[in-house]
Amino acid sequence: MTEKLSNEEILKCQWFDENYEDIKRRIAEACKKAGRDPKEVIMLAATKTVPTAVINHAIESGVDHIGENRVQELLSKKDGLLPSAHRHFIGHLQTNKVKDIVDEVEMIQSVHSLKLATEINKLCQKRGKVMDILLEVNVGNEESKSGFSVSEVESAVREIAKMTNVKVKGLMCIPPICENVQELRQYFAILSKLFIDIEAKKVDNVSMVYLSMGMSGDFEEAIMHGANIVRIGTSLFGPRNYNK
DSSP: OSOOOOOOHHHHHHHHHHHHHHHHHHHHHHOOOTTTOGOOOEEEOTTTTTTTTHHHHHHHTOEEEEEEHHHHHHHGGGGOOOOEEEEEEESOGGGGHHHHHTTTOEEEEOOSSSSHHHHHHHHHHHHOEEEEEEEOOOOOTTTSSSSSSSGGGGHHHHHHTTEEEEEEEEEEOOOOSSHHHHHHHHHHHHHHHHHHHHTOOOOOEEEEEEOOOOTTHHHHHHHHHTOSSEOOOOOOOSSSOTOO
16 A cells, blocks of 8 residues: 555554454364365455555455445445455345445345345446345344344345345344354254255355354354354454544
């Protein structure tokens, strides 16, 4: 990078440099324990509150998938980002914001309702494109979180499969905060079983390719339960500055 960095950006780049190889090592070790190939697992850098210059440093260092949580932040960064990384949207998305991001990302991981899927489909139809999506599953049935309940997912998959301009590529979840690892494993196991069950049903226009679960604090357990996208933010870039 040739641009002059702020002190905050320098610190975040240093944090990244100190942790990137270690996270890759931990992913590889979790895969080895699970009898899996580390190449199966995508490390997606969750870049909420991370400055553009730091994201570009991560991309130059080898990160090839990035994900934003907030529409406005995604739009403010998009023109400054290196084009080589795959861009995902991973946060809560309102239907009235879909128009702002359908041309900016290649996957929306957080499709939490039929209404949202319908809006994505409609806007992509107008643009002559197909959007890959993951269905967000509220695996803990938490009132504070959006997403399909476990019992709703299969019927939602079948309904969305009828749409011509979105393609269901898998499932994602954010499990509840758990008091112990056994409880966490239970939620990951539920989503993994659901993923496998739907995949086995071979629904037309649905290809269950991606199981996105696991973040900085629990990605190794997620990999043990079949996750092939893990969304890593704090462990890569350091604590977030939410006051910005």
